[in-house]
Amino acid sequence: MSGSKLETGMPPLSAAESARPWPSPSTNAREQDLQLPVFTDFIAPPLKLFETASRLADKPAYWVRGEHDWQASTWQDYATQVRQAARSLLALGVEHGDAVAILSFNRPEWSVTAYAAMSIGAIPVGIYWTSSTADIEYILNHCKAPVLVLEDEDRFACVQDCAERLNHLRHIVQIKGTPQHIDNRQAMTWQDFMVQGQGSKEADYERLINKRLAAIQPHDTGTLIYTSGTTGPSKAVMLSQGNLWWVANAMGDLFHVDENDRMISYLPLAHIAEQMATMHNQVYGGFAVYFAQSIEKLGDHLKEVKPTIFFGVPRVWEKMQVAIEAKLAQATGFKAQLAKWALQVGQRWNMQDLAGLQPSLWLTLQKNLANKLIYKKVQEALGFDQARLLVTAAAPISPESLRFFTGLNIHVREGYGQSEACGPSTLSLPGQTKIGAVGKALPGTEIRAAEDGELLIRGPHIFHGYMGQPAATAQTIVDDWLLTGDLGHVDEDGYVYITGRKKDLIITSGGKNISPANIEASLMDSHLIEYAVVCGDGRNYLTALLTLETQGLVDFAKAHGLPVTPDLHKHPAVQAALQKAIDHTNELQARVAQVRKFAILTEPFSIEGGELTPTLKVKRKVVLERQQALINALYAN
Template sequence: MTSEAAVASEAAAPNQEELTLVEALLAQVRGRADMPSMYTRAGDRWVAITWGQFGAGARRLAAFLIGEGIKAGDHVAIWANNRAEWHTADAAILMVRGCPVPVYQTLSADQAQYVLNHSESRVVFVENEALLARVLEQRDQLRHLRRVVVMEGVENPSPDGFVVPWQQALSAGDEHLERHSPEIDERIAQTEMDDVVTLIYTSGTTGPPKAVMLTHRNIAASADGLADLVEVGPNDRVISYLPLAHIAERMVSEFRSYRYGNPTWFLDGLPNLGARLREVRPTHFFGVPRVWEKMAAQVNKQIDASPAPQRSLARWAIRTGRKVSDRRESGETIPAGLERRHRLADRLVLSKLRALLGFDDVRILASGAAPIDPEVLRFFRSIGLEICEVYGQSENTGVTTLNRPGRSRIGTVGEVFPGNEVRIAEDGEILVRGGVVFPGYLHNREATEATLVDGWLMTGDVGEFDNDGYLRITDRKKDLIITAGGKNISPGNIEGGLSTHQLVGHAVAIGDKRPYMTALLTLDPDEAPAVASQRGWPTELEKLAKHPALHEELQRHIDAVNAKLSHVEQVKRFTVLPKDFSPDEELTPTLKVKRKVVAEKYADQIQELYSKPQD
């Protein structure tokens, strides 16, 4: 292993003329006016919005914002699910040289109030009446907000004009468009690469969220680095489905389309993801680990439900694919007989599984935002799909390293991203420097100075490089568990193993300042009732969580996980919680566990795990 600095082998030179994001967008509007920029779902069909229509709508909203007194550098918030109006509002804000403030859909009224006040947002675009109600609940506390624009469900403005329907905002823009057009053009021309292009509020797992400022230059560095690694262009197909308040989705489905001209399809609800993937057949797709785990479980579930002959054939094909992928992973030669069997397995089964998932024309699949179980990656490899694990954070536009298609290495987060430098500090912390690194946090000089030291981003993650330059994350510095005996333990390794059981929704390892390790487990709300029904157990999660047969099953699984762990890492006791974690409470919007929230909310259950002498 090495702790020396690593630099990406590819040059960091941009692939195109240096353009601000709004200039790149307008180049697509001019050059691809009649080509589709977005697709939205209307009933049982997709409806296209052309680049010309997109640009015209954004310009109308830009005139409205100027009419509202929005000045260059002002903050305007967007609180909505992924939809065409989200992109339109975002583009309008950029056209007036404003700064978009994306708000996670799952935030409570109090949490949203913090974001709107901290950012000093003067206008907020909200999706519907439900989100409008959360804003109105906090209206007296929103010191800077002067207008709310509602995308759907509101036809008339409020008597005081505080609430404005989307269509009225567009109409107001029409009325003022001729007068404000010169100023819109002037603001676009004055936009600089070092202007802040968006705020990204961190998940706030350890306190109030911090507002990451990202610039046009940061976005360009990230987009150009991706183009160095994989083919990108106007014929790509991308589905927008993860929160646009997260930098990963923003880069994958919005910003890259402005740079390269490809259309974006907006998902009409997460339950429809499988069907829409088969319809769109994306060329690029990014998922958080939970998405990949659910997909793998669904494939296995369908195979198990097949008639015996088809089930046996499918399992043979996947075993054959696994043998091939394992040999490739270890660098071994594939025997001719195995190669022939693999071609047959691919023709009969594996190619059909890829088509079933909608990935029969994909060029890159990526996973990020949290660690993924290596066995999930190996399952997908066995059916011919290489998922490339990516590592980054909001503070460096989401990319520090990534596994490149065709040479990814399971168990690592890949090689250094083009244009980046990465080094390992003496205490093991990963440091990164490059064009993707943010200039700082809004209104938080102290946090900025603690995070950016001599141009290096202090990631807070601990890792090491292997001899080939692949980075391996070993833990979060702040997540390390130090037991009462002084042993440092990585909870990620334990939790990853515990979460592999189909009944387990989430696993949280407990043991900081404690004599031994324990775990909190939740049940998967989709899989657990189905399995319980087959076995004659209670199907209600609250009753199932107490069922002795379930505890015996989970204990066997924990015993198997413990066999792969050191003695101090082994889980001595566990408890099953009566309901799964949710993004409104114990999870961040990207499904990371809020450890502090869990520790406080389930303090009694944790204490009970240590209240009796160890067996």
């Protein structure tokens, strides 16, 4: 089985590692060596949950999609469920500092389990629901979780396949369906789990919960975030209770969220961005969370929920753009001219507004007319007609995509962050937005570029270290500065620009350093291209591997009267269109950074296939290794 672990980027634990006690949650390598921030007025996140539940008792905290409609649970319901789950964890013997693992798609039980664990001084550990058996085995053994809460029979089967090698797992809770028993481990349904803390010891458990809640300190570990491993094995990022509290407070102060806001939870809760939004930002703002049934149903959910806040990774926005442009392309005559005019007016008005200029009265009148004729209809069709905050982050997005949305009077604001900074490091705010930049540093934090262009970050949101990996921690946090591994610069106005990953840097045979990220983002602006991977390390020119957007290819075929066949990608018209997209990207690049050749990969990238992370970022190392023969062929002549 060690071979399968290596293939997924997850090395097996040695016997010594498996038995070794990691540093305690409140005494880790960083705390021993570095000065930690002071968290004034700190309120532990689970205590904040109970405080918000008391304030908003009968208002909806979360919604779940039923067969016919959305069904709400109140804040009082939410708090009661967390207390009940906390008692049950105590009844199962969970101690202070233990890990409680969660393997599930987004649903209320995920948040309930996580807050219950935090309430008793334990540590929630999210596992991506798309994880392989080898990944699950690695994480469960690394964090030593005695309890695992999982969603259904499919997730249970993954755990069953590695059960004999799970050294610390004692209890399995299955949310949907009835679990089977594995070896000598106790398996139970969610309903059975929730009554474990009832009975004669219930009052004792309640007193213990209150005692542990009162004992939570800001530098206690609040959650473990396992990195998705785009460049190597996953590491366990230790985020403190203070990190979570500080970022949630900062976001609430910046965006003034309250119980009148609503958002959809659909990205993996094992990822820090979604975990902050669905759990901690929600608790501090009091807004309602709608749990999506699946990513595939996001489009329907958007129109039903009409969120006021929405976070999307670049691929979500790019797919929306492709769909909108396909609709616009179907317009003819006057309607086509009207759409073109509206896009131009929207872009001109918003570019001036973003630059801090006052658009002319004539341009403003045109924009108001375009809003009635075009913008409102598009926004309603997307479900964004009541949105006041739309954000993109987690990967580069093409400036052309952001400009496209401004043409529809939709402001998608770019941010930047990482697990090690508890989510956001920069934000683009109203009145402080430059397309192409990822915003400015959060108030109370610092960002600067080192001599080699690597971005360094310092502030109260920086993590405490990688659990069980003091050497990796020491390489990542130097003199209180987080070495992000990202290349970029900060302009004279404080706006941060990202040019790529330091580890992804391509060094050509001529010694030129080229960051592929922005080249790839520009290529993916084409309706035909879903993903692009630029190659050229040690070579004398750049090439690109492309996967094609299925719907974009079908739309192209219809527009050009071509039959939709398995070999459509080979048609000269398709090849010419791809070359045109590459030529457009090359016009934006220095000669050394221009793509000279390309190849089409017929199999799409996927999370299950191992080419994508759960947040839809390409695992470059995996793709380059798998496609080495094809890459060599691109340089054969």
